[in-house]
Amino acid sequence: MRQYDLDEIIDRKGTFCSKWEFMPGDDPSALPLWVADMDFACADPIIEALHARIDRKIFGYTVYNNPAYKEAVTGWFRRRHGWEVKADDVFFSPGVVPAICYLIQALSQVGDGIVIQRPVYYPFTNSIVGNGRKVVNNPLRYENGRYTMDYADLDKKLADPGVKGMILCSPHNPVGRVWSLDELKKVVEIAKKYDKWIISDEIHFDLVRKGIEHTPLLKACPEYRDRIVVCTAPSKTFNLAGMQLSNIVIENPEYQKKWLHVIGDQNSVGFANPFGITAMIAAYNESEDWLDQVNAYIDGNIAMCREFVAEHLPRATMVDCEGTYLVWLDLRAYCADKEELEEMMLRRAKVALDEGYMFGEEGIGFERINVACPRSIVRQCLERMAQVLEGK
Ligand SMILES: Cc1ncc(COP(=O)(O)O)c(C=O)c1O
The missing domain is CATH 3.90.1150.10 (Aspartate Aminotransferase, domain 1)
Structure with missing residues (x-):
């Protein structure tokens, strides 16, 4: 080692x-x-792979949708998180925040409400407001130095027909909670009651403290797979934020179509940065x-x-x-x-x-x-x- x-x-x-x-x-x-x-x-394997890629001397349009890329991502999910994901359910985005914006565009209309749990990563607010949607806050509870969710308030907020879904931060930035299986199941139970979608931002999923286990939401609640989208990336995990590459797991075929329409037809996002792809494969396979x-x-x-x-x-x-x-x-x-x-x-x-x-x-x-x-x-x-x- x-x-x-x-x-x-x-x-x-x-x-x-x-x-x-x-x-x-x-x-x-x-x-x-x-x-x-x-x-x-x-x-080191990332640095070495990037050097080797530079030596190929040409940096043109590069396709993420290839078996080596998909296997690196799904292999990581399986090995590190015990989470089985089909290659076809993994979609590229140049970042998790852009992905959240695309998902907001795909899954809601201007004027709709979207729940977030403050204090929370502030680009959630910008993405909602910048796309003409409304922030509906379900504040976390803070007692004795620990944060928990307020389920009664979440129930009230998701019951509103004007609210279409929620953005969950899991693990939570900035309060540092890694939600337990029980907590995740409670959130899904409430979302299910009102048929609301959940975008689960799991960008910090590999950064957990000793003895703590993170569960991807789709793994925790597979029965609600049609209403869950999980956002992941190698960027926080392997210090590759500037490479602008993230992997979005979408299992519902309808949501997949909507996603492809928004990123392809509406925003012309398709090609990934060749260095991002090279770095990610070396990260997930060798680091x-x-x-x-x-x-x-x-x-x-x-x-x-x-x-x-x-x-x-x-x-x-x-x-x-x-x-x-x-x-x-x-x-x-x-x-x-x-x-x-x-x-x-x-x-x-x-x-x-x-x-x-x-x-x-x-x-x-x-x-x-x-x-x-x-x-x-x-x-x-x-x-x-x-x-x-x-x-x-
Ligand atoms: C919860 C969360 N989501 C997303 C991001 C940023 O993602 P990206 O750089 O892929 O847009 C961060 C960065 O701090 C974050 O903490």
Whole structure:
């Protein structure tokens, strides 16, 4: 097994890197732990496969719909998630957020309502509103540092005939929940009662903490397969976000037709980036050991955060992180004003984080910290925060 040095600091400046060069606050002295990509080098098989592909010298239109691509995806689902998916049910999209937009266009009409569970990944809101649909919020419950779903409210929201479906974030960004089988079944039970579809965004499905198991929604509830679409990608898992490639699992033939109409006829999306395809195949077929090491390293970063918070930020609550590499920190005991907290982080502590309010008003007073980076950087970030919040 190859050993990766995840403590290595890699200079990303000069690569048009969003995280390090285009950060909120535009202050080069700030430490960026915001946008969700990793500061770790990619797995060796990915780098080697890309070098070999570059040596072929021509980068023309490239077809994703081929057996090697499909086998890499379905093989990953089977090995890693015990999830059997037919090759014909896997559809390419240049990203999960674009896929969510296409699905909204395919499965609803202008003016329809779509349920989301805030505080949640803010592009859900943009995709719904930008396509002329309405956000219907089913806020998560937050009690004793843990988030759960409010099923009674979900029932009320999905009962509305103007609401067509919901976007589930599973695992949930930013609150870090990996929904249990029981929780997933309850959601499906309610959706089924009113015949509503569920788009399950599972982009973080491979990033789960030790001892925690993620279940793809189609695996959890195969009896509701006609109303479920699952969005997956190698991008978060293998740090390939810039490759713009994701895999959408659609089993209902009617939904497949609608999808093909929206992406093909309406938006002319068809060809994938040749580097994305090459990288994904090398990732899924040859890079599992890298992912295991990365997940273990992130476990260590999260444990370090927990110890640091207990010792140096005693009034903060760190929400349990079961999945993703995002720490969701409740700082309301220090500052409950969103502008003031943002100013404290960006201008005084000089850390560029995702501000909690961006995920909905339920997130005011929280900060989201991306810990998929060398431990020394996470440590520096926390020290800068403690200096401002506790004067340490
Ligand atoms: C829940 C969730 N969905 C989608 C995305 C982005 O997906 P893509 O870059 O494939 O559009 C992210 C990135 O942070 C995410 O956290």
